[in-house]
Amino acid sequence: MGKNPQTTGRLRPVDLARRHELSTQAVRNYEAAGILPEAGRTSHGYRTYTPLHAHALDAFLALLPGHGHATATSIMRAVNRAEPEEAFRLVDESHAQLLQDRRTLRAVEDALRDLGPTTPSLTDEGGGPGAEGMFVGPLAHELGIRPATLRKWERAGIVTPRRDPGTGYRVYAAADVRDARLAHQLRRGGYRLDRIALLTAHVREAGGPEPLAAVLGDWHARLTARGRAMLAGAAALHAYLDQRDAPDRRADTG
Structure with missing residues (x-):
């Protein structure tokens, strides 16, 4: 029986792609965009990935629903450049925007009471x-x-x-x-x-304002979904950061 590539130290592009129902080209594109750390290469020039790359892909895909493609990409690039403070700033900005959107919704509801x-x-x-x-x-x-x-x-x-x-x-x-x-x-x-x-x-x-009731309900639901997605993205990003920091922690305790 062959080895499970998810439990070994080396993963092929297809291993990452299958895990998330992506194409291998999408995985290569994510690496080129800085969303994934740079891949290793075999002696024949083939890309090789590791479980760390899998965690990076997990984190990016979890960040997407709450932060959007552009911000999720910027967050991952900052982490992979070893600039966690920049990544946290971007996360904070998304949360601040969500709060502003909640205040905007409240302001719309307040305005409608006077219509x-x-x-x-x-x-x-x-x-x-x-x-x-x-x-x-x-x-x-x-x-x-x-x-x-x-x-x-x-x-x-x-x-x-x-x-x-x-x-x-x-x-x-x-x-x-x-x-x-x-x-x-x-x-x-x-x-x-x-x-x-x-x-x-x-x-x-x-x-x-009665005709707007359904719209406002949908708006509430979308903000709630975004908030939950941000929580899921934060958990996946935390897991990725833990994996990136693992060698340093071992060195500190060695």
Whole structure:
């Protein structure tokens, strides 16, 4: 009976590939990208891997769902360059982004509580034209965006300002301001303009935020899944770091 390559010190590219249902070319690409440590070579020039490479591949594939391809790649490159602090910084940034996304979701939910046909009339505070609405400049300033962005949202059907008959300027009524505020929050949450246009249309038609309940539930579920994926990625990365540090620990205790 032949030896199990997973329990010996030498693994072929196909051994790593089969373990994760990848192609051998994908394994070579991961090595070329710095995701895996550099492979050894036989006397005939064939690549040879070790269980450490298997742990590296485990870690990368576990990091992918929570951090995305670009960040997971950067994390693995930093580890393989023996720059763990850089890897930890990247992990921290992903967790900070997840926290920000949770805060954004909460802000959207808070904003939706104020949506509806009874939205109070706007005042002229901040440069708006009184109860009639707001001009593009003051509204853009309030949201922290450029006036061109509001015009882009108008082309997408997200806001539908009327034109002042005397000046031709856009005038955003209370419902438009509500929809612009909602669009701003949803854009921060990663939603595309076509999806936001559909949601704001539902809000206008229904006169309230009820149609968004399913979307918000899905958003919660995606953030929860990302959080769990980050935990799984952290565990796999920890295992890989332990394997990389194992020779040093043996030397320290020898």
